[in-house]
Amino acid sequence: MQRIYLDHAATTPTHPEVARAMLPYLSAEAFGNPSTAYAFGQEAKKALEKAREQVAALIGAAPDEIFFTSGGTESDNWALRGAACARARDGKHIITSSIEHHAVLDVCRLLEQDGFRVTYLPVDPSGLVDPEAVRAAITPETVLISVMHANNEVGTVEPIAEIAAVAREAGICFHTDAVQTVGHIPVNVDELGVDLLSIAAHKLYGPKGVGALYIRKGTQMAPLIVGGAQERGLRAGTENVPGIVGFGKAAEIARRELPQVIPRVRELRDMLRTGLQERVPGLRLNGHPERRLPQNVSVTVPGVEGEALVMALDQEGIAVSTGSACSTGATDPSHVILALGVPPELARGAVRMTLGRGTTKEDIERVLEVFPRVVHRLRAITGWRPETSCAGCG
Amino acid sequence: MQGVASMRVAVAMSGGVDSSVAAALLKGAGHEVIGITMEIWPPGRENGGCCGLAAVQDARRVAFRLGIPHYVVNLREVFARQVIDNFCAEYARGRTPNPCIRCNRYVKFDALLERARALEAAFLATGHYARIARDRATGRFLLKKGVDQGKDQSYFLYSLTQAQLSRILFPLGELTKERVRAVARDLGLPVAEKAESQEVCFIPDNDYHRFLRRHCPGDFREGPILDERGRVLGRHRGLAFYTVGQRRGLGIAAGEPLYVVALDPVRNAVVVGPERALYREALVAGELNWIAFDALQAPLQVQARIRYRHREAPATVAPRDEGRVLVRFFTPQRAITPGQAAVFYDGDLVVGGGTILFALDGSGEKESISTGAN
Numbered sequence: 001m002q003r004i005y006l007d008h009a010a011t012t013p014t015h016p017e018v019a020r021a022m023l024p025y026l027s028a029e030a031f032g033n034p035s036t037a038y039a040f041g042q043e044a045k046k047a048l049e050k051a052r053e054q055v056a057a058l059i060g061a062a063p064d065e066i067f068f069t070s071g072g073t074e075s076d077n078w079a080l081r082g083a084a085c086a087r088a089r090d091g092k093h094i095i096t097s098s099i100e101h102h103a104v105l106d107v108c109r110l111l112e113q114d115g116f117r118v119t120y121l122p123v124d125p126s127g128l129v130d131p132e133a134v135r136a137a138i139t140p141e142t143v144l145i146s147v148m149h150a151n152n153e154v155g156t157v158e159p160i161a162e163i164a165a166v167a168r169e170a171g172i173c174f175h176t177d178a179v180q181t182v183g184h185i186p187v188n189v190d191e192l193g194v195d196l197l198s199i200a201a202h203k204l205y206g207p208k209g210v211g212a213l214y215i216r217k218g219t220q221m222a223p224l225i226v227g228g229a230q231e232r233g234l235r236a237g238t239e240n241v242p243g244i245v246g247f248g249k250a251a252e253i254a255r256r257e258l259p260q261v262i263p264r265v266r267e268l269r270d271m272l273r274t275g276l277q278e279r280v281p282g283l284r285l286n287g288h289p290e291r292r293l294p295q296n297v298s299v300t301v302p303g304v305e306g307e308a309l310v311m312a313l314d315q316e317g318i319a320v321s322t323g324s325a326c327s328t329g330a331t332d333p334s335h336v337i338l339a340l341g342v343p344p345e346l347a348r349g350a351v352r353m354t355l356g357r358g359t360t361k362e363d364i365e366r367v368l369e370v371f372p373r374v375v376h377r378l379r380a381i382t383g384w385r386p387e388t389s390c391a392g393c394g
Numbered sequence: 395m396q397g398v399a400s401m402r403v404a405v406a407m408s409g410g411v412d413s414s415v416a417a418a419l420l421k422g423a424g425h426e427v428i429g430i431t432m433e434i435w436p437p438g439r440e441n442g443g444c445c446g447l448a449a450v451q452d453a454r455r456v457a458f459r460l461g462i463p464h465y466v467v468n469l470r471e472v473f474a475r476q477v478i479d480n481f482c483a484e485y486a487r488g489r490t491p492n493p494c495i496r497c498n499r500y501v502k503f504d505a506l507l508e509r510a511r512a513l514e515a516a517f518l519a520t521g522h523y524a525r526i527a528r529d530r531a532t533g534r535f536l537l538k539k540g541v542d543q544g545k546d547q548s549y550f551l552y553s554l555t556q557a558q559l560s561r562i563l564f565p566l567g568e569l570t571k572e573r574v575r576a577v578a579r580d581l582g583l584p585v586a587e588k589a590e591s592q593e594v595c596f597i598p599d600n601d602y603h604r605f606l607r608r609h610c611p612g613d614f615r616e617g618p619i620l621d622e623r624g625r626v627l628g629r630h631r632g633l634a635f636y637t638v639g640q641r642r643g644l645g646i647a648a649g650e651p652l653y654v655v656a657l658d659p660v661r662n663a664v665v666v667g668p669e670r671a672l673y674r675e676a677l678v679a680g681e682l683n684w685i686a687f688d689a690l691q692a693p694l695q696v697q698a699r700i701r702y703r704h705r706e707a708p709a710t711v712a713p714r715d716e717g718r719v720l721v722r723f724f725t726p727q728r729a730i731t732p733g734q735a736a737v738f739y740d741g742d743l744v745v746g747g748g749t750i751l752f753a754l755d756g757s758g759e760k761e762s763i764s765t766g767a768n
Contacts, residue, residue: 307468308509311465311509312514315463315514332468381512382508
C-alpha cells in the first residue's frame with residue numbers, strides 16, 4: 001500500500017544530507033569530546049561551532065546567542081524556569097496563553113507550586129492571542145511573558161512582533177516557542193523582537209533529541225541543567241555532537257529551500273482544505289483562515305471520533321493525528337480545540353493534517369478520495385445525520 | 395474460528411497472557427488481526443493493574459511480536475461515567491457492585507466494539523474464558539461457560555445482548571488456562587509468565603477503602619451499627635466501607651462472632667448478626683438480561699450463582715412485576731449481597747441474569763432489616 005505521511009508537525013523525515021553530515025560523528029572518524037584540548041576534541045568543537053552559525057543564520061541571531069539543548073521540550077522548560085528563577089526577586093507573575101504546548105503549560109503549573117502566579121490568556125475562536133489582552137494582564141510583578149509563535153494543533157500564527165513590543169515597552173522578558181515555525185516560515189529574532197526562542201531540530205528535517213534555545217545577548221538566565229561548563233556554563237553535559245551537526249545542516253537546508261518550499265506546500269494545503277470542505281458535509285476548519293502555518297490543515301468532523309478516524313485512515317496507509325498525542329497514542333479532547341470555544345463533543349472529532357516538503361499532489365488527491373469515504377463509513381456507525389439548519393427555529 | 399474464511403478481527407489486548415494468546419490464535423488461524431487496547435484510567439495515577447500504562451506497553455510489545463498493528467483507544471470518559479461513577483454511587487447506597495460486569499456491558503462490548511467496527515473488523519475478540527454458540531433452530535446467540543471450569547468467566551458476561559454476542563469472538567473458550575500458558579510459552583510471548591490479575595483493575599492494590607475515599611466524592615456519613623432487633627452496638631464509618639458477610643473491622647466485642655448481614659441506607663445503618671443470619675433462601679433481582687430467550691414467561695429451574703466465586707446452587711427463577719425476578723434457592727445461601735449479579739445457568743448455558751436488589755427470608759416476604767436495601 002502506498003503510504004502517505006501527513007503529520008509533519010509531529011516530526012519530519014530526516015533529510016538525507018543531514019544523515020550524511022552526521023555519519024562521521026557517529027563513527028570512530030570524529031568522536032572527540034568538544035571540551036578536550038587535543039586535536040580529537042578540537043575537530044568536534046569546530047563542527048559544533050559551525051552548526052551554531054548555521055542555526056543562528058536561520059533565525060537572524062548571533063552564533064553566541066544559540067544554546068544547544070536536547071530538544072524543544074527542554075528549551076521550553078529552560079526558558080520558563082531559567083527566566084522566571086533569574087527574576088524571582090523582581091516579581092513572581094508570568095503571562096502565557098491557554099493554547100501553549102504542555103512543555104510550557106506544565107512548567108507553569110510547577111512554577112505555581114513554587115509561588116509564581118500565572119495568567120493564562122484566552123484566545124479568540126481563530127486561536128489568536130490579543131496583544132492588548134497581554135498589555136492588560138501586566139502587573140508590576142510580571143517578570144516573564146511566553147506566547148507560542150504558531151500553534152502546533154490548529155496552525156494559527158500569533159502576532160508575536162506586537163506582543164513582544166508590548167513586553168519590551170514594559171521591560172519584561174519575552175519568550176516564544178517557535179518549534180512549529182522555525183524552518184517552515186521565515187523567523188527572525190530581531191523582527192520578532194523576542195528575548196528567548198525555542199527550536200527543535202526534528203521538526204525541520206533534522207535529527208531527534210536536539211534543539212536550541214536562543215537567548216538574546218544580555219538576557220539574564222539561570223541554568224536548568226548544571227554540572228559542567230558546556231554552552232558557556234549555561235547548559236551542562238557533553239554536547240550531542242552528531243545531533244548538533246545534523247541540526248546545523250538541517251538549518252542550512254531550510255534556509256536555502258524555504259523560499260521554494262513555502263508556496264508549494266501552501267498550494268497543496270489549500271487544495272486539501274478546499275477539497276475536504278467540498279467533500280465532507282459538516283466539516284469545520286479550525287484555526288485562523290489566513291494567519292496560519294502554510295503546512296497545516298486542522299478540521300473538526302462532527303459525528304466522528306478523531307481517534308477512530310486516525311485509526312481508520314492508518315488502515316488506508318494515511319498518517320494523520322488528533323493533535324497532541326500522549327505517549328500511548330490515545331487522546332483526550334485537546335485543550336487547544338476547547339480553548340477555541342469548540343464544544344467538547346465536537347472537539348473529540350478534531351484531526352490535524354500537516355504537509356511536508358515531500359508531499360505531492362498525488363498524495364493530496366488520494367487523501368481527498370479516502371478521507372470522505374472513511375468519514376462516511378464512520379458516520380454510518382455512529383448514526384450521525386447532518387443537522388438541518390436551525391436558523392429561525394422557534 | 396476454525397474453517398472460517400479469513401476476516402478482519404480486532405482483539406481487545408490488555409497486555410495479559412489471555413488476550414495475547416487470543417490474538418496469537420486468531421493470527422495463526424489466518425485472520426487479519428488488529429490489536430486494540432483501552433486506556434480507561436488516567437495514566438500515571440496507578441501504574442499497575444490491567445488499565446495502566448504498563449499494561450498498554452505490554453500489549454504493544456505482544457502486538458509487535460505477533461506482527462500485528464496495535465492501537466490504543468481512549469475510553470476514559472465513558473469508563474469514568476459508566477463504571478467509576480456507578481461504583482461510587484452503589485457503594486454509597488450500601489450495595490456492593492461488580493464493576494467488571496458494567497465495564498463489559500458499557501465499555502468493552504459497547505464503546506470498544508464500536509471502535510472495532512470503525513476499523514471494519516467483522517468481530518471483536520477478547521481473552522475471556524467463555525463460549526458463544528448459535529442455536530440452529532432459533533438463530534439466537536447463546537453464551538456458554540468456558541471449558542476450563544476453574545477459569546470460566548461467563549458470570550461477567552451475562553448482560554451481553556444478542557447484537558453484542560453476534561459480533562464477539564472468545565478464542566479461549568475451548569481451552570484451559572494451562573494450555574493457554576503453554577501456547578504463550580511456545581510462541582515466546584513476552585507476557586507468558588505474567589501473574590494473574592485478581593483485583594479490580596482500577597484498584598491494583600486492592601485497597602477499596604482508600605480508593606473510595608480518594609475517588610468517590612460523596613460524603614460517607616457515619617452511622618449506627620445495629621443488631622437484628624435494632625439495638626445500637628457501635629458506630630460505622632460510612633456504609634461504603636462495609637459489605638454483607640464481612641466480619642472483621644466492626645470494632646464490636648460480642649459473645650459470638652458478628653457479621654454484617656445487611657446495609658440499610660434508609661437508616662444509614664450497618665446491621666450485624668450471627669453467622670446463621672447470613673443465610674437466606676431467596677432474592678429479588680432486577681436489571682435483567684436474558685440470553686437463552688427474550689423474556690422469562692414462567693418459573694424456571696436453574697443453577698444460580700450469586701457472586702463470581704460462588705458455587706452455583708439450584709433455584710427457581712420466577713417472573714415478578716417491574717422487570718424483576720424472584721429467585722428461590724433449594725437451600726439457604728450465605729451472604730446474598732445487593733449490587734452483585736445473580737446469574738442463571740442451565741448446565742453450561744447462561745440463561746440470563748440480573749442485579750441483586752435484596753435478599754428475602756423463606757416466606758418470600760422481605761425481612762424488615764433488608765427492606766431499606768431497595
